[in-house]
Amino acid sequence: MPYLQMKVSLKPALLLLSMAGISNSVSAMTEQGAYRNLMFFQTAKSEGEYCENKLHIQAIPQQTKWRNQHATVLSRSINTLEQHFVNDKGASKQEVPAAMVAVWKKLEDIDKRELAGRRNFNTCIKFPESLKFYASQLVQ
Structure with a gap:
């Protein structure tokens, strides 16, 4: 049941990503898979901060x-997007850091708009289960 609850709570964000042309059925590391991965990293970060800062539950x-356990996936995701900006979007290497800041900001905005309002005490109690779910969804 927790898996289902987490899956349901992430649907709006995943829907937004898919509407932006980011498929949730990507098996190889593409820019779509990289965006998807970063969304899970952002959500995990935001949930952890919510639990600690709002409810004082260590997360x-x-x-x-x-x-740290998924640092390789995070690094590959970032590298994939950086290459995408240079190769497919024509960004210079000097423009890539600003583009990545914009990506993280957009993901944070999606999280705030679509997921933050659903966080509560139960979210924090089930945080380890959420992390397992997020890990299972990462595109390798």
Whole structure:
């Protein structure tokens, strides 16, 4: 049941990503898979911060450990997007850092708009389960 609850709570964000041309059925690391991965990293970060800052439930160490466990996927996702900006969008190497900042900002905005309002005490209690779900959804 927690898997279903987490799946339902992420549907709006995944729907937005798919409407933006980002498929949720990507098997190889493409820019779509990279965007999808970064959305899960952003959501995990935002949930951890919510639990700690709003409800004073320790979650940031769990989120940090999870992020470190999946650092290779995070790095590949970032590298994939950086290459996409240079190769497909014509960005110069000097413009890539600003483009990545914009990507993270957009993902944070999606999280705030679509997911933040659903966070509550139960979200924080089930945070380890959420992290497992997010890990299962990462495109390798």
